Amino acid sequence: MELLAEEAVDEVVQFLRELESKSRTSRGGDHTLAKSPHKILDLRRTAYLSGHPRVESCPPDRGVEVAFAGRSNVGKSSLINALCERRSLARTSAAPGRTRLLHFFAVDDACRLVDLPGYGFARASKAERASWQRMVEGYLRNRNSLVRLMLLMDVRHPLRDSDGQLLEWCHSTELPVHILLNKADKLSRSKAQRTLADLRQTLQGESETPISLVSARTGLGLEAVRDALRAYLEQG
Numbered sequence: 001m002e003l004l005a006e007e008a009v010d011e012v013v014q015f016l017r018e019l020e021s022k023s024r025t026s027r028g029g030d031h032t033l034a035k036s037p038h039k040i041l042d043l044r045r046t047a048y049l050s051g052h053p054r055v056e057s058c059p060p061d062r063g064v065e066v067a068f069a070g071r072s073n074v075g076k077s078s079l080i081n082a083l084c085e086r087r088s089l090a091r092t093s094a095a096p097g098r099t100r101l102l103h104f105f106a107v108d109d110a111c112r113l114v115d116l117p118g119y120g121f122a123r124a125s126k127a128e129r130a131s132w133q134r135m136v137e138g139y140l141r142n143r144n145s146l147v148r149l150m151l152l153m154d155v156r157h158p159l160r161d162s163d164g165q166l167l168e169w170c171h172s173t174e175l176p177v178h179i180l181l182n183k184a185d186k187l188s189r190s191k192a193q194r195t196l197a198d199l200r201q202t203l204q205g206e207s208e209t210p211i212s213l214v215s216a217r218t219g220l221g222l223e224a225v226r227d228a229l230r231a232y233l234e235q236g
Ligand SMILES: Nc1nc2c(ncn2[C@@H]2O[C@H](COP(=O)(O)OP(=O)(O)OP(=O)(O)O)[C@@H](O)[C@H]2O)c(=O)[nH]1
Pocket: 071, 072, 073, 074, 075, 076, 077, 078, 079, 091, 092, 093, 094, 095, 096, 097, 098, 099, 100, 116, 117, 118, 119, 182, 183, 184, 185, 186, 214, 215, 216, 217, 218
């Protein structure tokens, strides 16, 4: 089953490579600074750029970005570190609500990763939630260089309300999504595979949305996701 999941991602990677000369037109981004499709990006060279409270102050909206979103504590920052094989590129914490700004990481001159603050943080005040919404919505709505949202969910609690809403919103604005079921190490292999199969079934009509089972802790499933990530970043 794990092989099946990886094959599915491979197919998407292949599909994207075939399409890589065409840029996404729906968001009208200027992806002209994106790397040549033949150059393989080295994620390990990713460097921290800066953190921003508003989309208006973010780095210039040129090139290509892939952002990581999801509920607080689901492992977005940990997964960025694991994918880049770096221990503390993005700040992580056992307590929810660690990432409070839009954090940018440069893979190279033209390609960035973005670590978004998590939603659904139970202890957050009303004002903090409103601020999150402004920040993240502002980013997702306005960022032309955003080519793909990596939507993380805890494999033990997939597709909570806010995940479903975000997913729907992405579809309505034609923002491509890749779902990552993280913390797979917390479940038995068979339970994790069942969750993956159930989610595929639930999202049947969205066959263009890849779903991967991963663990930022053990590295499970990360090689296929690295391939997909490089393909998304090179698609400009
Ligand atoms: N067991 C396990 N723990 C993980 C995994 N990924 C992350 N964690 C742990 O989950 C906690 C939260 O990780 P973060 O990466 O800070 O989560 P986040 O989604 O960035 O959280 P916010 O910044 O609050 O939105 C930390 O204690 C991590 O060590 C995983 O794959 N398996």
